[in-house]
Amino acid sequence: MVRVMQTDAPFWDSLVFDGIDEVDVETVTAAFGTVEVVARGRAAGAAYPDCGRFSDRIHDRYQRRLKDLPLAEQGFVIRLTVRRFICGAADCPRRTFAEPFSRLAAPHARFTTRLNHALERVGLALAGRAGARLTAQLGFGAGRMTLLRRVMALPDPRFSTPRVLGVDDFAIRRGQTYSTVLTSVEDHRMVDVLPTREAGPLAAWLTRHPGVEIICRDRAGAYAEGARRGAPNALQVADRFHLWQGLGRAVESCVASHRDCLRNPSPSSVLPEATGGASGRPQDDSEPVGRRAERKKAAHALVHEMLAQGHSRRAIARHLGWGLNTVLRYAAAARWQDTFRENPPRPSRLDPYKPYLERRFAGGCTSVTRLHGELVARHAPVTYAMVRAHIATLRGTPSAAPPRPPTVRQVTG
Template identity: 45%
Template sequence: MSVRGRYQRCLNDTPIGGRPVWLVLSVRRFNCAASSCTVRTFVEQVPGLTARRRRRSQPLQELLHGVGAALAGRAGVRLAGRLAMRVSRSTLLRLLRATPEPVLTVSPRVLGVDDFALRRGQVYATILLDMETRRPIDVLPDREAETLASWLRAHPGAEIICRDRAGAYADGARTGAPDAMQVADRWHIFHNLGEAVEAAVVAYRSSLSEPLAEPGEPALPAEPSSRPQLPDAQAVLPGKEIRLVTRTKERYYEVQQLLADGASRAEIGRRLGLDIQTVRRFADATSIEQLLANTHREGLIDPYKAYLHQRWNDGCTDTAVLHAEIREQGFRGSVQTLRRYLRPLRPIEDGTRRHLRAPSTPPTPKPRRVAKWIMSDPATIRLEDRHKLDAIRRRSPALDTLAGHVHDFADMMHKLRGDRLPQWIATVLAGDVTELHSFAKGLQRDLAAATAGLTLPWSSGAVEGQVNRVKMLKRQMYGRARFDLLRRRILQPN
């Protein structure tokens, strides 16, 4: 090898004091004397500073790669510009894609598995996590059982697999790592229990209302026989509620008709323009009443009805005064909203305006709120709500039994006593609360994983945290990058 000559090489280096820096180097060019060498000349490189065919120094290259890994394209360009480093968004992404992928040398002992949406409701991928280091180790392009099984066969060594209750992951883990212990996530189990509890409360919603009080006398003198009937509370503001109920009924019958015609749930979602979760809710409903139980949305005035009824019955019927009083309590509505609510209490008979007494019976709590009370720790519920729940339990033996089952399950989960689960399942299946039977049978089919989830300290909490990080990365890239770039950003060290 002999020196052929010298030339000057100009490199862009890391900025100093907010100013760009250029390095001018005098380097040698060598001739290669080996006849078998396809490249006849070589350029001298400075270790740690230069690389072949690059106009940026190695430190600047690494710095730009870090910016691209943290912020991707456009946001990375903005930050680089503030740091006196001129670069395009395409260059940042190209630097990120050119980085060698991390190689998994040792398979994790405890593996976490969960899915995330590439396009919500349509395309999903799978993230794999080393639960002991809490670092993502791989990203799979779908959430199919065979894909996970193939990965586990290619990377043997997993002893514990933490997952949600998805059947695909259960099958994939069973096929790819038959000796590994599967752990069903506690949060997902308790969430499924909450869905069953809400369905049970809807089924027994007739017990949520307190017994009707005696009809009140008019606030101003009037003939008892001429007192008109107080209209239903929903008639005060009927518009939005009626539209919501009508739309719910129409969607329910459309979904049920398409199911009867043999259409799949995904096809129904495409035909009706509905998310797959919405289609699933309408398809799984046993009746339209189950869907309509929670269609009445809480309005601005609902939290103040009890106070308004008390003040009205005490003789204060001036809308402006009542509006000023509840405004001090946090009401954000207008005087017209309050006037529309009070209008049924001011009927006109024979040209004389008579004020009716407001209903003294408290409004019926929504089934979803009652389900929340049942699922919550009694120590965290407001005293007023606790009294309402106690009254409901006294009126309905079925809901009282339901609350007892939930309390036993929460105690078992809190104390990590998964050995009680078979007895709990047997007790529920022997009872009359049929809405819990499906949940209990699901636990029975996945008994080993559910028992491990309620016994071992492992859960999918760390995986859910990484899924939230993935959502942040997707928002940074505005959903325009391909799967390979998203995968590289997920696998980059934090």
């Protein structure tokens, strides 16, 4: 469906070309989800960009197709008729020039200035592929390379010398080529990039940019020397990342120097994972640990405290909202460890066949389906789930071989 709208030109001038007084709208067409505006220049003539002489002699006309921001969720295209004027000066090197529309679009551009600004903002925020997906959703789709070209065409931002300067290295090609990145620590922006990570370029940069008060740097000696030469009055500090990195390297060096102790651990130097406690002390079997143990310990202390205050067991149960048997069990236990009840394992129909499964598993048969089929052939009243659960416990049983010693990085971590 095609609609040609003939409306007042001032209305469309103010809607489409807000702030642009050099264009007149002739017709507006809406078809297949796209609004197309046919426009032309309003001025009688134009000044030649080289010599500055005004000319109103028209040589010819041509059309430019400009893509603009969407209008009411529809694509928006401007077909602009451009005139070419003839310069009447005899000494002018060029005879003709195109009518300029500097506020609407740049020369030879296919996007309007405002659409170009929108693409620049999307490219700066999301870069290529993600930005292309967003522009497709917003109705002015652009390819990833179009967005990247918009970003690369922007001039480099000019920053003032930061008060707190961050100095760190980064790898252009790891193990071969390294450079230095300078950042502003206070507002988290990059300031400059130096070609190497040596002292000379850093000292020269600091000399050219006086005013740095604090240098938050890497621990490299070259950076320390460059900071002393370029900014002798600046305070040199390390950030949290480099402090943590230095601590990790020191611990790793210490553990590496005692690597033989990891291969042959003594009973007094067992890792916390083997002891079952986070503090490295061996836990006694009579002292359970964990959240359940903490809850039982607190409940036992609370019940005995209320008993010492003279409350009856029934009053304690009503006050705490517990069952009477629960309060009686805590009151009868002299120690909180005695509140743990050992539940004996329940008998199972698989118990008579467990030795057979263990022999077959030790012999190398680990297929649950095969073992279950063998028991069914013997008319054993067992299910597949019973066999699978018991084989899972056999798989989780540690072997008789001693565990491998931890690596240096594991102990450092």
